[in-house]
Amino acid sequence: MSLSYTLRESFSGFRRARLSTAFAVFTLWIALILLGLFVIFSVNTQRLVSAIRSRVEMEAFLREPLEPEGLRRIERSISSTPGVDSIQYISKEEAARVFEHEFGDNVYRVLSFNPLPPSIKIFLRNDYTTVPRARQLFERFSSIAGVDTVRYRSDLLEVIDTRSSIIDRVTLGVGSFIMLSAILLVANTIRLAIYAKRHIVRTMELVGATAMFIRWPFLIEGIIQGFLGGVLAAGVLYLTIERFTHFLSEDVAAFVHMQAWFYAAVAAGGVILGLLGSILSVSRFLGPNLNR
Numbered sequence: 001m002s003l004s005y006t007l008r009e010s011f012s013g014f015r016r017a018r019l020s021t022a023f024a025v026f027t028l029w030i031a032l033i034l035l036g037l038f039v040i041f042s043v044n045t046q047r048l049v050s051a052i053r054s055r056v057e058m059e060a061f062l063r064e065p066l067e068p069e070g071l072r073r074i075e076r077s078i079s080s081t082p083g084v085d086s087i088q089y090i091s092k093e094e095a096a097r098v099f100e101h102e103f104g105d106n107v108y109r110v111l112s113f114n115p116l117p118p119s120i121k122i123f124l125r126n127d128y129t130t131v132p133r134a135r136q137l138f139e140r141f142s143s144i145a146g147v148d149t150v151r152y153r154s155d156l157l158e159v160i161d162t163r164s165s166i167i168d169r170v171t172l173g174v175g176s177f178i179m180l181s182a183i184l185l186v187a188n189t190i191r192l193a194i195y196a197k198r199h200i201v202r203t204m205e206l207v208g209a210t211a212m213f214i215r216w217p218f219l220i221e222g223i224i225q226g227f228l229g230g231v232l233a234a235g236v237l238y239l240t241i242e243r244f245t246h247f248l249s250e251d252v253a254a255f256v257h258m259q260a261w262f263y264a265a266v267a268a269g270g271v272i273l274g275l276l277g278s279i280l281s282v283s284r285f286l287g288p289n290l291n292r
Contacts, residue, residue, distance in 0.1 A: 021225065024185050028229025028270055029236075031182035035175055036237045036266050040258060042171045049164050053129035058122040058152040059090075060141050066118055074146050078120060083128035083137055088121040095119065117148065131157050179273060182229075186222050186277025191284075219278045226274020230267035238263050 062074065071089070079087050090098070095116035100106050128137065134157055141150045237258075245257055 024188075024225050025228045025232075027185045028182050028226060028273060029232045031178045031185075031273075032230055032233035032266055032270050033236055034178050035269065036233060036262075038171055038175050038178075039262070040237075040241070042167070043258075045164070045167055049160055050126055052156075052160060053126050056124065056129045056134070056153055056157060058124065058134075058137065058141065058150055059119050060122060060144075060150045061117045061119045061148045063146055063148045064117060066146070070146050071118075074144055075120065077144050078122060078141060081137065081140060083125055083133060085123045085125045087123070090119045090121060092116055092118050129157065131161050182273045183277045183280060186225055186274050187281035187284075191281045215282050218282050219275065222274040222278025222281075223271055224274070226270040226272065226277070227267070228270070229274070230270020233270065234263040234266040237266060 060074075060078065062071070075087060075089065078084060092114050095118065096106070096114050099116060122137075122141070124134070124137065128134065131154070134152060134154065138150050138152060138154075141147060241258060
């Protein structure tokens with residue numbers, strides 16, 4: 001198979017169907033921009049969810065009186081539990097200082113004694129800050145001898161799990177719809193190119209040209225359309241995001257900023273969508289019976 005012939009025939013499709021080709025590239029461009037925005041939204045949503053999850057902690061309040069050996073036993077039991085990242089012991093005196101810092105009043109001015117129990121703050125690994133796993137840890141810590149009660153923000157975890165699940169489903173559904181639309185559009189453009197060359201294709205079949213010799217120009221045409229749409233989309237996303245982040249604070253800009261791989265992935269995604277669309281069209285209109 002001649003490479004020069006394949007490329008020449010591929011580009012001839014652009015000349016024969018300029019309007020449909022331009023429309024396919026334009027639609028791929030729009031589709032990839034929308035997909036890119038959805039990816040940015042999804043990635044940053046997951047970052048935000050992870051940041052919120054990292055702040056979820058448990059606190060085990062201990063029974064009194066508390067002996068040093070009993071405290072060490074409880075700490076070993078908690079820290080050795082899978083899912084625990086680290087622990088921090090809060091004595092009665094430290095609890096009183098926290099109370100004064102948060103409520104602006106000294107507990108000894110209100111009462112003649114310190115009623116606040118000692119506790120152990122438990123910091124969890126991110127993959128354990130889900131409702132089912134947190135509940136398992138809650139039951140495990142509550143059963144440890146010497147632990148009075150365990151508290152954590154179960155309501156916050158339930159909201160995070162519910163909302164993140166909804167966002168994931170919506171993002172997946174919309175993203176799939178956009179990708180399917182782009183693939184079908186490329187397939188339709190390639191179908192028009194095949195129809196325009198139907199007499200040439202028939203002649204090539206009669207003189208014994210192989211199936212791949214006939215198909216490759218149409219496949220490459222789809223790849224080129226996808227590449228053009230992908231590069232244009234990556235460029236627009238890069239310029240828009242880089243300019244947009246200048247108006248944001250550094251903390252917020254760190255969430256919006258995307259690495260170079262993202263823009264390369266957008267361009268590569270255009271090539272993949274273009275190839276899938278051309279394969280779909282070639283398989284249907286230059287089917288398996290070609291040359292048979």
